[in-house]
Amino acid sequence: MDFELKTFDLADACRQKCDALVALVTEDASGGADPVSRLAQDARKSGDFEPKPGKLLQAWRVDGVAAKRVVIAGAGDGSGKRVQAAVQAAVGALRTKGVKRLLIALPADAGDEAVRAAVTATAETSYVYVATKSKPEGRELERVTIAVPASVTAHRQAFDAARGTAVGIEFARELGNLPPNLATPTRLGEEAKKLAKAQGFRCEVLGPKEVEKLGMGSFMAVARGSEEPLRFIVLQYRGAADSQAPVVLVGKGITFDSGGISIKPAPEMDEMKFDMSGAASVLGTFRALGELKPKLNVVGIIPACENLPDGRAMKPGDVITSMSGQTIEVLNTDAEGRLILCDALTYAERFKPRAVVDIATLTGACVIALGGVRSGMFSSDDALARALQDAGDAAFDLCWRMPLDDEYAEGLKTNFADVANVGGRPAGSVTAAKFLQRFAGKYPWAHLDIAGTAWKGGGAKGSTGRPVGLLVQYLLSQQDSAAAAKAPRRKAAAAR
Numbered sequence: 001m002d003f004e005l006k007t008f009d010l011a012d013a014c015r016q017k018c019d020a021l022v023a024l025v026t027e028d029a030s031g032g033a034d035p036v037s038r039l040a041q042d043a044r045k046s047g048d049f050e051p052k053p054g055k056l057l058q059a060w061r062v063d064g065v066a067a068k069r070v071v072i073a074g075a076g077d078g079s080g081k082r083v084q085a086a087v088q089a090a091v092g093a094l095r096t097k098g099v100k101r102l103l104i105a106l107p108a109d110a111g112d113e114a115v116r117a118a119v120t121a122t123a124e125t126s127y128v129y130v131a132t133k134s135k136p137e138g139r140e141l142e143r144v145t146i147a148v149p150a151s152v153t154a155h156r157q158a159f160d161a162a163r164g165t166a167v168g169i170e171f172a173r174e175l176g177n178l179p180p181n182l183a184t185p186t187r188l189g190e191e192a193k194k195l196a197k198a199q200g201f202r203c204e205v206l207g208p209k210e211v212e213k214l215g216m217g218s219f220m221a222v223a224r225g226s227e228e229p230l231r232f233i234v235l236q237y238r239g240a241a242d243s244q245a246p247v248v249l250v251g252k253g254i255t256f257d258s259g260g261i262s263i264k265p266a267p268e269m270d271e272m273k274f275d276m277s278g279a280a281s282v283l284g285t286f287r288a289l290g291e292l293k294p295k296l297n298v299v300g301i302i303p304a305c306e307n308l309p310d311g312r313a314m315k316p317g318d319v320i321t322s323m324s325g326q327t328i329e330v331l332n333t334d335a336e337g338r339l340i341l342c343d344a345l346t347y348a349e350r351f352k353p354r355a356v357v358d359i360a361t362l363t364g365a366c367v368i369a370l371g372g373v374r375s376g377m378f379s380s381d382d383a384l385a386r387a388l389q390d391a392g393d394a395a396f397d398l399c400w401r402m403p404l405d406d407e408y409a410e411g412l413k414t415n416f417a418d419v420a421n422v423g424g425r426p427a428g429s430v431t432a433a434k435f436l437q438r439f440a441g442k443y444p445w446a447h448l449d450i451a452g453t454a455w456k457g458g459g460a461k462g463s464t465g466r467p468v469g470l471l472v473q474y475l476l477s478q479q480d481s482a483a484a485a486k487a488p489r490r491k492a493a494a495a496r
């Protein structure tokens with residue numbers, strides 16, 4: 001699907017030949033003399049349309065409009081959030097109607113936020129999964145024109161960023177949705193290699209032997225119950241000088257989480273194919289980096305394996321030794337995410353990162369705490385936490401900061417190792433983060449628990465591609481500060 005940005009007011013938009021015209025109407029729209037504005041005003045007067053977000057008025061062959069279908073969509077106050085809701089509703093209503101060419105006319109006072117929201121919401125709503133259907137009927141949309149009344153140059157940057165982000169989000173969704181017999185650790189490694197080749201990234205994919213040499217006893221313990229060989233994926237994007245410290249993204253890549261010996265109940269266990277969503281979000285973010293080529297360095301690290309029960313699987317009570325040297329008592333084999341992430345966090349030290357962000361479908365407790373609206377965000381660094389929160393707001397991919405008080409780590413104490421892999425049930429997402437924090441002391445660190453946001457269950461079951469939007473926005477925001485962060489450090493070194 002192609003996006004283009006054009007300068008059109010609603011009168012121009014009415015003259016464009018396309019399969020459907022979506023016109024966003026705000027509450028304070030003054031109302032022009034073009035046919036669509038008149039229709040909206042008439043319908044408002046008679047009580048058939050309200051410009052509230054999500055409200056639609058659908059029409060067919062309107063006099064003076066070149067497009068066959070017209071959807072007037074209420075956009076409330078015209079903010080990004082309202083535009084997102086309006087576009088979701090309108091594009092949703094046009095699905096399966098054979099619309100290939102779509103024009104979306106934004107309100108007169110649309111800002112960058114509205115442009116970003118229109119692009120990402122269109123991509124999101126029109127996505128169709130086909131990878132494992134025998135009669136694939138994919139996305140109908142081929143060309144989408146976003147029309148802004150003001151000059152396009154003002155919105156070009158926001159538009160391009162949104163378009164690149166949408167590609168990354170879709171890449172993550174597609175991987176997330178693949179069944180676990182296809183999306184194996186090996187496949188994730190191959191996808192990373194393919195991506196690296198196409199986009200010019202550096203990429204290394206390590207197997208069991210190399211991981212053993214690195215001393216990743218914790219990661220290896222999780223993989224032990226599976227016939228699928230583990231993979232440890234390292235991707236490197238270079239958009240700035242080598243001397244510039246990279247941001248490192250670490251993604252949980254459990255391609256299926258049965259719980260292991262501490263096996264999960266059968267209902268909804270299929271959803272544990274989404275337990276590699278953190279990994280998918282790292283790959284999706286790299287896909288977007290390839291499109292956007294920002295001026296900074298980024299490393300992606302993905303530990304990938306299955307968590308299955310087997311005669312050789314790790315058991316409750318086992319004590320394992322992590323790459324950091326810390327010993328871990330496994331009290332619940334279903335708390336496996338932290339066991340693969342801790343070794344990846346130790347590995348990240350070698351990049352002398354300016355920040356490390358791990359992304360993981362880590363705890364059911366986070367779903368209970370925040371649901372599917374906001375990802376849980378934990379950070380040892382206030383500036384990093386603020387940057388992630390702001391990025392999430394700007395990308396309509398929200399997160400919420402959670403606490404890391406040391407008292408929450410009490411439950412992780414054990415008589416038989418340095419730390420246990422589970423605390424009690426209270427504040428389960430926080431104790432998981434406290435566990436990870438023990439391995440992330442050498443750099444500014446943040447952890448995103450995306451257990452509630454990475455996929456939807458029920459009838460709309462499927463990957464959301466979150467938090468690729470947040471991550472890309474965060475990385476784009478770091479371009480200037482990446483260069484700035486380098487300068488004072490050099491000065492300090494010279495002064496010594």
Ligand code: BES
Pocket residue numbers: 257259275332334335336337361362363364365367422423428451452
């Ligand atoms: N992948 C799960 C987390 C999860 C559970 C995500 C449900 C989405 C929905 C993770 O590996 C897990 O099993 N966590 C356990 C931890 C517990 C044993 C301390 C959990 O949340 O139940």
Ligand code: MN
Pocket residue numbers: 257259307333334335336337
């Ligand atoms: Mn688990």
Ligand code: ZN
Pocket residue numbers: 254257275334336337361362
């Ligand atoms: Zn898991």
